[in-house]
Amino acid sequence: MSYREEFIVHPGARLHLSHIDPAYKGRHESHEKAGPLIAESLANMARLQYLLYANASRSLLIVLQGLDAAGKDGVVRHLFSGMNPQGTRVFSFKEPSAEDRAHDFLWRVHQRAPGRGEVVIYNRSHYEDVLVVRVHESVPREVWSQRYASINDFETMLTANGTQVLKFYLHISTEEQLERFKRRLDDPARQWKISESDYSERLFWPQYIEAYEEAIERTSTKLAPWFVIPANHKWFRDLAISQIVADTMNDMKLSLPPARVDLAEIRRKYHVAQRNP
Amino acid sequence: MSYREEFIVHPGARLHLSHIDPAYKGRHESHEKAGPLIAESLANMARLQYLLYANASRSLLIVLQGLDAAGKDGVVRHLFSGMNPQGTRVFSFKEPSAEDRAHDFLWRVHQRAPGRGEVVIYNRSHYEDVLVVRVHESVPREVWSQRYASINDFETMLTANGTQVLKFYLHISTEEQLERFKRRLDDPARQWKISESDYSERLFWPQYIEAYEEAIERTSTKLAPWFVIPANHKWFRDLAISQIVADTMNDMKLSLPPARVDLAEIRRKYHVAQRNP
Numbered sequence: 001m002s003y004r005e006e007f008i009v010h011p012g013a014r015l016h017l018s019h020i021d022p023a024y025k026g027r028h029e030s031h032e033k034a035g036p037l038i039a040e041s042l043a044n045m046a047r048l049q050y051l052l053y054a055n056a057s058r059s060l061l062i063v064l065q066g067l068d069a070a071g072k073d074g075v076v077r078h079l080f081s082g083m084n085p086q087g088t089r090v091f092s093f094k095e096p097s098a099e100d101r102a103h104d105f106l107w108r109v110h111q112r113a114p115g116r117g118e119v120v121i122y123n124r125s126h127y128e129d130v131l132v133v134r135v136h137e138s139v140p141r142e143v144w145s146q147r148y149a150s151i152n153d154f155e156t157m158l159t160a161n162g163t164q165v166l167k168f169y170l171h172i173s174t175e176e177q178l179e180r181f182k183r184r185l186d187d188p189a190r191q192w193k194i195s196e197s198d199y200s201e202r203l204f205w206p207q208y209i210e211a212y213e214e215a216i217e218r219t220s221t222k223l224a225p226w227f228v229i230p231a232n233h234k235w236f237r238d239l240a241i242s243q244i245v246a247d248t249m250n251d252m253k254l255s256l257p258p259a260r261v262d263l264a265e266i267r268r269k270y271h272v273a274q275r276n277p
Numbered sequence: 278m279s280y281r282e283e284f285i286v287h288p289g290a291r292l293h294l295s296h297i298d299p300a301y302k303g304r305h306e307s308h309e310k311a312g313p314l315i316a317e318s319l320a321n322m323a324r325l326q327y328l329l330y331a332n333a334s335r336s337l338l339i340v341l342q343g344l345d346a347a348g349k350d351g352v353v354r355h356l357f358s359g360m361n362p363q364g365t366r367v368f369s370f371k372e373p374s375a376e377d378r379a380h381d382f383l384w385r386v387h388q389r390a391p392g393r394g395e396v397v398i399y400n401r402s403h404y405e406d407v408l409v410v411r412v413h414e415s416v417p418r419e420v421w422s423q424r425y426a427s428i429n430d431f432e433t434m435l436t437a438n439g440t441q442v443l444k445f446y447l448h449i450s451t452e453e454q455l456e457r458f459k460r461r462l463d464d465p466a467r468q469w470k471i472s473e474s475d476y477s478e479r480l481f482w483p484q485y486i487e488a489y490e491e492a493i494e495r496t497s498t499k500l501a502p503w504f505v506i507p508a509n510h511k512w513f514r515d516l517a518i519s520q521i522v523a524d525t526m527n528d529m530k531l532s533l534p535p536a537r538v539d540l541a542e543i544r545r546k547y548h549v550a551q552r553n554p
Contacts, residue, residue: 050466054469054470073361073363076362076363077361077362077363080362084350084354085353085354085357085362085365085367086350086353086354086367086369086400088362089366090362090363092363123363178549181549182549185540185543185544185549188533189327189533191533191536191540192331192533192534192535192536192537193331194536194537194538194540194543195537195538196538196543199543199546199547256465256466256468256469257469258469259468259469259471260469260471260472261471261472261473263462263468263471266462266471266473266476267462269476270476272455272458272459272462
């Protein structure tokens with residue numbers, strides 16, 4: 001069974017994050033042993049991204065969500081390490097601006113949707129608008145609870161217009177998060193990143209899990225599925241996601257576009273001999 | 278002498294591209310021998326980009342120009358292979374859209390300028406508006422000749438607002454260009470890219486060189502300098518540019534921002550013991 005089948009949240013299914021082991025590492029013993037598979041999936045993605053870019057007819061949108069220190073930045077680095085910077089973009093959605101807040105919650109994300117031929121990663125996304133605002137009660141339930149339907153409609157529209165949507169929840173344990181925060185505290189190069197909210201938000205862990213479970217259940221659809229990725233082991237998280245991305249791009253049946261010119265005519269007209277004919 | 282000093286076009290100096298050997302490779306015997314230096318400059322850029330991003334006060338704009346097949350795409354890949362995709366973006370300026378054309382020539386490029394903390398590469402740029410339009414006489418001389426001043430004013434303004442601007446002309450020979458076009462003709466994976474204009478534009482080579490020489494002479498300034506990079510050897514081109522970028526970023530005197538919180542207080546309050554104190 002592929003990781004795509006193993007980690008997908010089937011539409012309509014209930015999700016219990018507590019039943020999923022964040023330290024799961026599949027059939028792999030170690031990072032070292034999984035090395036060749038990781039390299040293979042990166043190479044596959046590189047090849048498929050070239051075809052996506054060359055075709056310029058379809059696009060890929062990858063949504064990354066997870067609690068602080070779940071590894072979203074690391075996944076961005078990993079996925080893009082195998083792709084050409086031309087044709088790939090990442091957007092990190094932080095606090096909305098005054099202009100963003102003057103519009104509907106999908107306005108700012110829609111503007112960053114991938115163009116034809118592009119791979120775009122949303123590092124956080126429109127899903128924050130059914131998560132953080134719910135946990136902190138900054139938006140009333142009547143408002144955020146309507147948003148699942150708006151999100152599904154939006155993603156259906158993107159899909160109908162040629163965008164493949166994949167959504168990943170990076171699943172870590174509270175212990176692993178604390179461990180990662182500790183490493184930041186001990187690392188002078190990363191101390192500037194630390195905010196007290198990193199720690200104070202931990203008090204809301206159960207509420208976040210509840211919000212994620214409902215959001216994922218309500219918005220995992222056949223065409224825009226969610227995957228819950230065990231993410232305590234960074235290398236396993238990267239391997240699973242890159243395999244799912246590569247498998248999905250493979251199913252897009254991308255092929256090289258034909259030459260736009262008569263190659264024989266070009267050779268003749270400009271006196272370019274063919275080599276290794 | 279560093280490549281920054283060697284390849285800079287001094288403000289006010291005349292530029293004769295025909296006096297510069299596109300096959301120059303400095304003091305390096307081969308790609309293999311230069312390998313460790315290439316790795317070192319990538320590592321330097323990675324470190325400095327992290328500081329730029331962490332500080333979020335300055336930004337870096339890299340302009341790439343050159344004739345077809347000069348290697349702009351390759352430089353983008355090389356520079357970004359050492360940087361975090363978060364905080365880096367590339368924009369390829371192709372044919373302007375109807376909306377672009379309804380505005381001044383700087384309108385579309387200004388929108389893509391780097392934000393604080395960002396590194397942005399323009400793959401082609403506002404310089405096309407004193408190059409291709411001049412060669413093909415699609416804009417009258419009175420119009421494009423005024424643009425040098427507008428460009429200098431624009432780049433001065435960017436600089437005054439914290440953006441370091443670096444501009445690179447990738448210098449290849451006509452023979453090398455033809456060789457690269459031939460390789461494309463022979464490579465099934467790249468035949469879709471070929472257009473007849475690749476070849477027909479070669480007839481305008483002298484006009485392009487003249488247009489580049491004047492554009493570079495008129496817009497190489499102390500704060501936004503041009504560099505002419507010998508680019509027949511891809512590895513030398515990448516090495517020279519990455520050293521110039523790293524040297525420039527080094528001069529920006531970037532340092533880690535201080536922690537925003539009292540780290541000892543965080544440790545105490547959340548019971549996080551210090552390790553290796």
